[in-house]
Amino acid sequence: MNAAPLARRPLGCLKASLRQTRQQRMLIRHMATEAVQAESQTTTPRPPPQHDFFSLKDRKTKTLRTAFAVYPTTTAAGSSLAPPPVNVIQSLHEAQIKKMDPTGARTALFAKTREAAKPGDVLMVTHRRGGEPFAGVCMSIRRRGVDTAVLLRNHLGKIGVEMWFKVYNKNVAGIEIVKRRAKRARRARLTYLRKPKHDVGSVEDLVFAWKRSRKVFSSGKPAAGAAKAKGAAAKK
Amino acid sequence: MAPRLPARCWRQLLVQPTSLSPTTPSTLPRASASASASASPSSPSVRLLSYTQSRAVKSGWSTLPSRAKPHRFNQITSGLPAPTAGPAAALKRKEHSTPVRAGVLAVKKGMTVFMGRTGARIPCTVLQLDRVQTVLNKTRQKHGYWAVQVGMGERAAPNVTAPLLGYYEAKGIAPKEVLAEFRVRNEKGLLPVGVQLLPDWFHIGQRVDVRSNSRGQGFAGGMKRHGFAGQEASHGNSLNHRTIGTTGPSQGSGSRVLPGKKMPGRMGNQRVTVQNLPVLMVDNELGIVVVKGCVAGPKGAVVKIQDAVKKEPPSQEWIDKTMKALEERFPDAEAHLQAARERHLELKEARREKRIAELMAEGMKPSEADADAIEEIIAAAAKEDAGERAPAAF
Incomplete structure (x- = not known):
């Protein structure tokens, strides 16, 4: 061990050796900080939360191996946790239908009742934004709550045209039954109407005849007569 | 500045503290605090070493190269x-693409539409x-x-493994069906443990990312x-109508299939x-x-909903509002967690010492509030009993 430098400059190396301690001076806890920390530790004692035990048994000996506390779902952080309702989509549909169809006329028109419209009937849909009403044979009714829709088929200028209408949409001002099918269709979806053999063709004549008959009954007031038409009118 | 000396030089100071005894205790921390500093000079000197910078590896190991070790320089x-x-x-680097708040877990229930007052129709989930x-x-x-780790649903205890049972025990909550983690930008996004997140965590019109x-x-x-x-389909093709064809060039290009080549395989079930x-x-x-x-x-798929990364986070007012709502709804979440932790430590110790059966037999001691409630119920029942009897007597 070489002690010669120490003999020459006994305090020369102190600065280097104490540098770390100088840096650590920031971390020294003073009495004041001690006092502050002591004050902050004032937690109110709380009884342990209620829980059950779940025990795990040894497979061979069938004796208790260990057990764990299992907390009930009702005491999570001091409030109850209930599972949410199951059929939310249905309740969403009901709420929206109530909003979009306060009178229930649209719902009644496509309900599964005797009086309701069925596939095979000739329906006429009036648009809210004007334009010519679209009439056609109802090919199918797609029941999806507030998204319920009907598919109508007609011929415009010898070309088959099919259109979907959302029953609860505000753009659909009204749906009226022009002509009921004589006999109930034995299919839910009358896709066979697309085949030339079964195609009904244009329903223009039926609509024309229906309009004329309504004029006769309504004593020349088509606007008032339309609202009281015998076919289930689904005016807003 | 004095020249730096190797350790072997100044180490002698530590073993010969008598020569420097007037200076060392006053300049060094801790040494002055300990009363034994002057009584036994060797012990504080040894402790002093740990506070000084070490210049060489004394113990342990590190995978860092020597220049990368943290030094003053x-x-x-x-x-x-x-x-x-x-x-x-x-x-x-990832700060800007990390959401400010935690998200929630949810179950996809299905799709439907929103019908607007003006005829709009919006498909929604x-x-x-x-x-x-x-x-x-x-x-x-x-x-x-x-x-923030978030759990959803409920899982029956027999279907939970022992390590996870201990985990939930320490948290004081019932075992969850699903656990997921939501990265947040900084400590401001952390939440109290055990609180329930409700749909009003989000506001209408806000943009979210759904995973x-x-x-x-x-x-x-x-x-x-x-x-x-x-x-x-034709032109002499035989039994290769839907095959993928070649998977790469031949000799000269290595005669190998490059990594990542698109091929048939499992499709879907990806995030x-x-x-x-x-x-x-x-x-x-x-x-x-x-x-x-x-x-x-x-x-029925489990989805993660979190604030959109590529949009502005919700306003600070909204964040404050939701945090305040959490505090109001679950004021004693922290105390509950603390109590559960203490109970967990107690049970853990009991499990280690094979005393858990005793604790189970002992059961939960009913708290004072429960005892009061029970007494009230008994008193009310007695009162009703008396009230029923009174008219019968007359």
């Missing part, structure tokens, strides 16, 4: 630029939150990043999986993120968040 404080790689730099609770806060200090696993398609061919064109979906509706009673558009996966 390779710190930012010595004028070096901040490193562009490493955990701190990575967090800084209904996501339901089933008892979503915060389970753990992950911190930069302990885990290397900030995140879920897509429907699994099973083993699919190249045409379906990657949109390959397939091969022609899909749909970004920036607007929230159309939130309902605490139904527990639902309705978002515009579609979300990957079948009905």
Whole structure:
């Protein structure tokens, strides 16, 4: 061990050796900080939360191996946790239908009742934004709550045209039954109407005849007569 | 400045403290605090060593190269630029793309539409939150990043493994069906543990990112999986109408298939993120968040909803409001967690010492509040009893 430098400059190396301690001076806890920390530790004692035990048994000996506390779902952080309702989509549909169809006329028109419209009937849909009403044979009714829709088929200028209408949409001002099918269709979806053999063709004549008959009954007031038409009118 | 001396020189100071006894105790911390400093000079000197900088590896090992070890001279404080790689730099780099708040877990219930007053029709997806609770806060200090672990649903205890049972025991919450983690930007995004997150965590009109696993398609061919064109139906083609064709060049290019070559294989059941979906509706009673558009996966899929990364985070007022609501709804979440932790330690000790059967036999001691409530019920019952008897007597 070489002690010669120490003999020459006994305090020369102190600065280097104490540098770390100088840096650590920031971390020294003073009495004041001690006092502050002591004050902050004032937690109110709380009884342990209620829980059950779940025990795990040894497979061979069938004796208790260990057990764990299992907390009930009702005491999570001091409030109850209930599972949410199951059929939310249905309740969403009901709420929206109530909003979009306060009178229930649209719902009644496509309900599964005797009086309701069925596939095979000739329906006429009036648009809210004007334009010519679209009439056609109802090919199918797609029941999806507030998204319920009907598919109508007609011929415009010898070309088959099919259109979907959302029953609860505000753009659909009204749906009226022009002509009921004589006999109930034995299919839910009358896709066979697309085949030339079964195609009904244009329903223009039926609509024309229906309009004329309504004029006769309504004593020349088509606007008032339309609202009281015998076919289930689904005016807003 | 005095020349620096190697350790072997000044180490002698430590073994000969008598010569420097007037200076060392006053200049050094801790030594002055300990009363035994003057009585036994060797012991504080030895402790002093640990506070001084070590210049050589004394014990343990490190995978860092010698120049990378933290020294006075390779710190930012010595004028070096901040490193562009490493955990701190990575967090800084990802800061802008990390959401400010934690998200929630939900179950996809299905799709429906929103009918507007003016005839608009918006397809939407209904996501339901089933008892979503915060389970753990992950911190930069302990885990290397900030995140909130969130659980959803309920799982029966027999279907939970022992380690997880202990985990939930320490948290004081019932075992959850699903656990997931949501990275947050900094410690401001951390939440109290055990609180329930309700749909009003989001507000209507806000944009969210929704993550879920897509429907699994099973083993699919190249045409379906990657949109390959397939091969022609005729012109001499034989039994190769939907095959993928060649998988690469031949000799000269290595005669090998390059890594990542698109081939037939498992398709779907991968995580899909749909970004920036607007929230159309939130309902605490139904527990639902309705978002515009579609979300990957079948009905019943577990989805993660979090504030959109590519949009501005919700306003500070909204964040404050939701945090305040949490505090109001669950004022004693912290106390509950603390009590559960203490109970957990007690049970853990008992398990180690094989005393758990005793504790189970002992059962839970009913708290004072419960005892009071029970007494009240008994008193009320007695009163009713007396009230019933009175008219009967007359």
